[in-house]
Amino acid sequence: MKSLGLDIGGTGIKGAPVDTANGRLLADRFRLLTPQPATPESVADTVAAIATHFAWDGPIGCGFPAVIRGGVAHTAANVDPAWIGTNARELFSRTTGCRCAVANDADVAGLAEMRFGAGKDQQGVVLVVTLGTGIGSALFTNGHLVANTELGHIELKGIEAEQWAAESARGREGLSWKKWAKRVDKYLHRMQEYFWPELIIIGGGVSKKYEKFLPLLTVETEVVPAQLRNEAGIVGGALVVAEEVG
Ligand code: BGC
DSSP states (O other), X not given: OEEEEEEEOXXXXXXXXXXXXXXXXXXXXXXXXXXXXXOHHHHHHHHHHHHHHTTOOSOXXXXXXXXXXXXXXXXXSSSXXXXXXXXXXXXXXXXXXXXXXXXXXXXXXHHHHHHHSTTTTOOSEEEEEEESSSEEEEEEETTEEEOOOXXXXXXXXXXXXXXXHSHHHHHHHTXXXXXXXXXXXXXXXXXXXXXXXXXXXXXXXXXXGGGGTGGGOOOSSEEEEOSSGGGHHHHHHHHHHHTTOO
16 A cells, blocks of 8 residues: 655654555655744645655645544644644645545654564553653554653653753753763663563664764663665654554
8 A cells, every 4th residue: 555654743744645554655745844934734734845846646745743542633742833723634644635644753763663663563551752852752552653752751850851861952052972871771770660662663864873972871671773774754654544543
């Protein structure tokens, strides 16, 4: 089956048609800047522009950086507050004229990793952690997703973990890799204490620089970088609509 996978982020919205049987992109990905302010209407217009670019009239699946239940956004940690209460699935279906599905961005990327990447055939509990502007989480047990876990918002050092240990904190505070890795390590220790995963997969853009920080981690759980890198959101988005997850 073919579907258009879209990865909606704070700075860019990218998409490509995907063969959901093997996770392969069927065309080069196309990226547009996220409109500012990223209101529901302006983001929906950008989603429609990407569908038009591919002359697409099939199913569309999107990852979006918020809690999404039944197509409705329930949080807006790093996106415009106007999203709270918006039915993203209905809005995107209306503006594109296509059947759409929407799910949390980390859940979407996690699905792609579990199906085609670092978590393929992995049994037991697997935690996917995406390090970017925020910290996203996707929790799996025997390949089944527990959606919307939002584990980037646990408290660490008296603040939300994502404000202290996300990739954005490294840039904002000018932290060395070593200092930042210590923070990530502390976060992963906490995750280990709570969930005892068999495997932790680190996603997000920074996962391509994994050799700078993964060797510095002391957590006992096996930690590996995501394999699909910046395609995980697109491939996972395509899976979400193909399998009616969102
Ligand atoms: C949001 C999550 C999202 C994560 C990564 C967090 O701030 O609350 O929904 O998955 O950022 O984008």
